[in-house]
Amino acid sequence: MTNSSSDIRVVVGIGFAYANVKTPNKIETNDTWSEKKGEFKTNTVIRYDNMFNVVKWGLPALAEKISRKGEKSKFEEAQIAELFKLHLGEIADEEKPKLPLGLDPRKAITDYLREIGKLMKTRITDRWPGLIYFKHVRVVLTVPVEYDEKARAIMRQCAYDAELILTLESENLEFTTEPEAAAIYCLENISEHPLKEGDSFMLVDCGGGTIDLTVRTILPNSKLSELTESTGDFCGSTYIDKEFKNFIGTKVGKSALKLMEDKHYPQLQYLIQYFCTYVKLPFDGNERNWRNKEIDLEEVCAVLLQYVKGEEREELEECEWLIELDFQRVRNFFDQVIGKVLKLIRQQLTKSKKNISAIFLVGGFSESKYLLHRVRQEFHRQVSYISVPSYPVTSVVKGAVTYGLRMDTIKARVLKKTYGIELYRDWTLNDPIEGMKIIDGQEKILAFMRLAKKGTEVDVDQEFKQIAYPTHEQSECSFKIYKINADDGKYCDDPGMSLFGRLDLEIPDVYLGKDRPMEFTLTFGKMETRAFAKALKSGKTAQATFNLEL
Structure with missing residues (x-):
């Protein structure tokens, strides 16, 4: 670049x-x-x-x-x-x-x-x-x-x-x-928390659309390494809004809700924002503090009324277009979503090979008192310190700035996929006969040659190398890089295998023919893959470009 x-x-x-x-x-x-x-x-x-x-x-x-x-x-x-x-x-x-x-x-x-x-x-x-x-x-x-x-x-x-x-x-x-940035924010404010060098903590970024988790270990010199593979799911706070919208559909009728969504989406969105302000945000899960909420559709979303027909209209007219939300109903909206969050945390705790000293919840959804209550209720025996740090809404963006100021803060990341390259190797009796090719009188087959294994902790500047030879007197060549959500693969058409990108190399010293070993290097530890190449005989640096498969 x-x-x-x-x-x-x-x-x-x-x-x-x-x-x-x-x-x-x-x-x-x-x-x-x-x-x-x-x-x-x-x-x-x-x-x-x-x-x-x-x-x-x-x-x-x-x-x-x-x-x-x-x-x-x-x-x-x-x-x-x-x-x-x-x-x-x-x-x-x-x-x-x-x-x-x-x-x-x-x-x-x-x-x-x-x-x-x-x-x-x-x-x-x-x-x-x-x-x-x-x-x-x-x-x-x-x-x-x-x-x-x-x-x-x-x-x-x-x-x-x-x-x-x-x-x-x-x-x-x-x-x-997002969770990596939030983890950096927590590291910068570590004096607020009972953590020290060598401790590991889980960061749960509770956003609107996604919940993202990462487990980090505090290293010397205020650096972080990733302990387990980062995970996440689409179960942020907007999915509570979705549960509310589905409930409204049961009251006004699915066809009325669909017409509202198609013709007056801004007003449907206003109704949801009203729910967020007056119902979702104050909900703390404590029934003793609860007072049933009423939503006056005639006041909040009047344009919806024209689409309500049949039994739904009769029932709503009878109650003067008031929709009541009791404690159990609202808790159900939350529990559908929070159940997924708890499952993600449980999976990370299971995968971790070290004790987790703390769990931090950040992001807009982390301000939900009910979410914090449920996480503490579920995991307080495994993790004694479960907290929402100060200014959780800005933790991600502030952590992003800190990362940009000190990019060496992140020492290592864990690979989410296994990466490899398609190369010819010797054909064996365990290989399919239809894949065999004769090259220079030898039986060969195209196979997946692993470069980096899923779940491996790699430094951000760690290099993965492979040596390759040209097949003829050529000045350039291309290699296909594949990825798979497994520890390894055999062939590049294995189930679950997908093309990750193409590595283009210049091969200098054409006069040497095929006797030109090329060492190419890929780095997977960064957020974006980098490529390098060197001619081993001459020591010349060769042009190497990684082109992502889009």
Whole structure:
């Protein structure tokens, strides 16, 4: 990649927070978002017009209330896109958040990054006049652990299209996972917690769309290594909203809810936000503190009433369009989701070979008192210290800035896949006869040659090497890199095997014919794969390019 990182003066985490490299302990979090001041985070929402031009983004993009059935909203024709980053994860199509028809999630991601980038550039250049954005600023993007390298490559393309970086290959853009960034934040504030060098802790990033977990060990010199493979699932707090929406469907009828979703999505979204503010956020799981909540559909979501028919209409008219939420109902909304969170934590505790000294919950969902109660209730015998650190909502973005300031904080990561290369080896009787080829009079077969094994803890700069020879007098060649969610593979068409990318090499010294051993090197410890090559006989450095399979 193009090296343009030699004069970094400011690091910004997309969220956003920022710091000057001269004052790394002074990380500032933006608290002014268009029409709103005092919030350290804005919503990942975009409002489009019918031509998919951005009208508003963030908190101002949220729908406004329509109180009367005949009232027309000025946003009636607007189209709302939210949680669009989830479309890059490995999630079933039916589980992906609804987007306006015809909107590519990549466009939504790019548009959002562009809008937040405009604000970010203004704030930074106002603060430090004379600073050249593309030269002096490092941008750190946090992504869910569920993102594979393909998803991260798409995010890089989106960041480039959004003009966050000057070139697609720019090293001024770095990635870290959301729980990794939060773990760095906790490490920076370790004096608040009873942890010391050698201890391991679990970080549970409780976001809106995903729950991401990582287990880290504290190393000397304030560094972290990854103890187990990071895991995550699509079970963030918005899935509680989904349970509420399904419940509304049972009250108004599925057809009415579908019409509302298709024709008045901003108003449906307003109803959900109303639920979040007055029901979800205050819920602490203590029945003694509970008072049944009533939602007046005529007041909160009047446009829905016109679509309610039959028995549902009769019942709602009889109760004056009031929907009551009792304690058990709301707890059921939570328990469907929290059950998955507890399962993820349980799996990480089982996989860990060391005792876990602490569990930290961060992210917006971590502010749920009921979630914290359930985690403590379930795991207090295994882990004595379970806590929500100060400012959990900004922990990820602040940790991202810290990572950008001190990128050596992360010493090692655990591989989530097994990687290998397709090469010819000697054919054996255990190999299929149809795969055999005669090369220079010898029986050969194309096979999977493992480079790096899943579950291996690798340093971020650790190299995986392979020696290969040209098959004829050629000046360049290509190798296919494969990955599999298993410890090893035999052939590159094994079930579960997928093409990861292509390694292109220059092979110097053509006059030597086939006697030109080439050593190529791949690094998997970073968030993005790097490639290098060397001609062993001459010692020449050869051009090596890794092209991800998109």
